[in-house]
Amino acid sequence: MKFQIERDVLQEALTQVQHVVGTKTTLPILSNVLIRADEHGLQLSTTNLDVAISVRIPAVVKEIGVTTLPARRLGTIVRELAGTEVHISVDDSNTASVKSGPSFFKIMGLSEAEFPKIGEFEDAREFILNQRILKDALKKTAYAISTDETRYVLNGVNFVIGDGNLTLVATDGRRLAMVEQNLELPESSNTAVIIPTKAVMELQRLLHDEGEMKIQLTGSQAAFTLNNSFLVTKLIEGNYPNYRQVIPGPAKYRIPLEREVLLSAVKRVAILVNEKTNSIKFTFADSQLTISTNSPEVGEAKESLDIKYDGPSMSLAFNPEFVMAPLRNLDQDEVYLDLIDESSPGAIKIDDPFLYVIMPMRASN
Amino acid sequence: MLSNHQFSTDQPLGPGQLSSVWNLVARDLKIALGEPTFDLWFSQSDLIKVDENHAVISSPGSMYAIWVEENFREILKLHLSKYLLDLKGFSLDCSQSAEMMATTTPIFPEFENREFESPSPSRKSKKNKTQKRPLTPEEILEKGREECRLNESCTFETFVVGPNSELAAAAAHAAVETPGTKYQPLFFHSFSGMGKTHLLHAIGWEFLQLRPYAKVLYVAAEKFANDYIDAIRNSKEVAFRKKYRDLDLLLIDDVQFLSGKSGFQREFFHTFNSIIDQKNQIVIASDCLASEIAQLEERLVSRMQWGMTVKVDSPDEVTSQAILRKKRDDLKIDVSDDTIAQIVKRVTRNVRQLEGALIRTAMVASLKKAEISESQLDDLLADMVGDHCKSVGLEEIKQAVADYLDISVREMEGKRRTAKVTEARQMAMFLCRELTPCSLKEVARSFAKDHASVVYAVKATKEKFHKSETLQNTVDLLRRRISCGSPSRQGIRATENEESRENLQSDSEPEFDLEMENPGSRRHF
Secondary structure, eight states: OEEEEEHHHHHHHHHHHHTTSOSSOSSGGGGEEEEEEETTEEEEEEEOSSEEEEEEEOOEEEEOEEEEEEHHHHHHHHHHOOSSEEEEEEOTTSEEEEEETTEEEEEEOBOGGGSOOOOOOTTOEEEEEEHHHHHHHHHHHGGGOOOOTTSGGGSEEEEEEETTEEEEEEEOSSEEEEEEEEOOOOGGGOEEEEEEHHHHHHHHHHOOSSSEEEEEEOSSEEEEEETTEEEEEEOOOSOOOOGGGGSOOSOSEEEEEEHHHHHHHHHHHGGGOOTTTOOEEEEEETTEEEEEEEETTTEEEEEEEEOOOOSOOEEEEEOHHHHHHHHHHOOOSEEEEEEOSSSSOEEEEOSSSEEEEEOOBOOOO | OOOTTOEESSSOOOHHHHHHHHHHHHHHHHHHHOHHHHHHHHTTOEEEEEETTEEEEEOSOHHHHHHHHHHHHHHHHHHHHHHEETOOEEEEEOTTSOOOOOOOSOSOHHHHTSOTTOSOHHHHHHHHHHHOOOOOHHHHHHHHHHTSOOOTTOSSTTOOOOTTTHHHHHHHHHHHHSTTTSSSSEEEEOSTTSSHHHHHHHHHHHHHHHOTTSOEEEEEHHHHHHHHHHHHHTTOHHHHHHHHHTOSEEEEEOGGGGTTOHHHHHHHHHHHHHHHHTTOEEEEEESSOGGGSTTOOHHHHHHHTTSEEEEOOOOOHHHHHHHHHHHHHHHTOOOOHHHHHHHHHHBOSOHHHHHHHHHHHHHHHHHHTSOOOHHHHHHHTTTTBTHHHHHOOHHHHHHHHHHHHTOOHHHHHSSOOOHHHHHHHHHHHHHHHHHSOOOHHHHHHHTTSOHHHHHHHHHHHHHHHHHOHHHHHHHHHHHHHHHHTOOTTOOOOOOTTOOTHHHHHOOOOOSOOOOTTOGGGSOOO
């Protein structure tokens, strides 16, 4: 196998596939990137057995062939190379010679026969989706994914197609983020799957703001074809709990807030948050919101914002990180804080079908 | 010894015991959490089993169970273990509950009956990009007018391209076709009334036709500055930045207004960078070159010079006539081609004045109900004919040249004949002849020379023109400054809403380091 490629193109492609390669893998082949050179150029693939990514890039292929090379090592070499062109040739024993300008490297690879096969998607169900829709929806929900591995069904984003809508939900039991997008999909495409965190993160990296993508679903796997990349992931088995159970009823008070103003205020107050309680207090009264934290060991911080609120004086404590996460990931200028009373979950909404439910924390007793 | 209400947990409890324990726990929880919270999370729960130091509580749904466990684990355990001795743990069981999946209440009631495409207008463009529904021409028109502040009468269709504006129009089209690449930024400059603003609007409209969902904004530099002040006053900097920095196409007019306003320049600099970084397009119009705008930060000057700078010249006679005919047809007024030709002969080649003259002529003609004769036209347009010649005096020209070349008027009028003074003197004489109706004698007298010197000066300057483009540019610049009537060191014309008074007081040193002996080494504009 022999090919010649632009350094930057190769580097970018390696970065795209490299995230899947773990630093500690049980199987040596999993730290390698599969390189397939054919008449169309190169195809680079990596997998960790749960997620596989494959990227197509243009290259001048002089001799077709397949091999696997250590992904991180190759990535580091390519990143450091001075030349703009890289010449790589691989012999029958999977030893690669990398030449670029004045540099020469010889790296040992493994046979492609050991590389896990990526699943088949022949009779999968297919959807075509605009990349931007998915990118936006993932951004607005992914941060709420649970990291608690004992509740594995929550370690991903629930991806539901029903009633013509695409609904994405993520929750960790203390907050819940969901986005609904009207796609006018036919009844026959109704489905519900759970896409694991790792795949969500990789997808976010691969998604662009424009262009379409293809999603293929089988019972246990999902494949995403977009731009020049292909991502396959195992789905989390099991049923996602019914998120509707924790969505609070209609709000009694809707408080419009400027997103960035609120975010920066919370950020400042959170500097002095007590690590043990990890909560900051929101007090609503007389057209004013006071965000404060106060603990004998650390100190005191207070921020006041003018708001539109004419309800009774009300105090709720929230984990500041849980308040900031959605604010960071929304792009609207204005958000609404919907409240019922001091003990019911609050909700952050915007002018689009987005919902973030957040549990108030109880005052420690 | 166990009290009445305490139970050992290594043996299964009977149903009666279970419910009495739960009643006690529920009572305690109500006190600890408050009634509303308890009702929300525990009202449908029960203690259903206790065995092997483990309690099982029923829950109406799996998501309930998760949230209860996440949020109330500690407090629940605390109260359970008060009554259940040696309790090691508990779990929530939702197997007995029917998972009420199909709730009828919609989660987003507010979006139920609403056209999905049209949330708030500010979000419209972004959202719709993904929806790809082509906008109708009316929608584009409305968006252009309302959101992008474009003037609907200024399009490429209404722009008359002549030899004077060929390059500018071509560059404008190119900027629309491949925004953010070729001409970044695109910089138009010309005297007032040559069609820069028209071109900016036209670019905006064409851009919208091709990309209906793009974010386009036409703004005069003054409006930019006012918006910025408002933003600071109302602490809405974020909104301000969002508005300007996320644009796909920024059309900014009259940038000379930024002269001497360092705060706005800084903000504009960042706006500029941010738009360029995102590979979006900026089109700038100014009535002089970026380098001629007084007190404009060097980094802004260099950025404005970065892309394509195009001059819009004054239209020649043929183009002027074409412009007026077009205007006549647009306004549906009754003026003959002959009259138009006569107007063009009389009025200087400033499109705004031409149009003014046309409207005036049409007005009078319609009042008199007769064609206007040539002599009537002379009277009618008297105040427009060559007006800027009249307003300029010899002294002004001398002052402007002297200031620009950093010598004194007295030196110019004096007898010294160093290269620098001589060149200044010749240039001033040349301009006097060109811009004023004064005779050779009058000019000569004001320089204390005879008329032959003036003839020679004019000839010499003209000859030098052929050799040196820099000299041409310098004279062009001076001519513009003088005829625009602004003080010589200010490369700016007074804009309509004239807030630039403050600039006029500025008395900084000339920024031009000129060596007259060697025109070639002069700063190149």
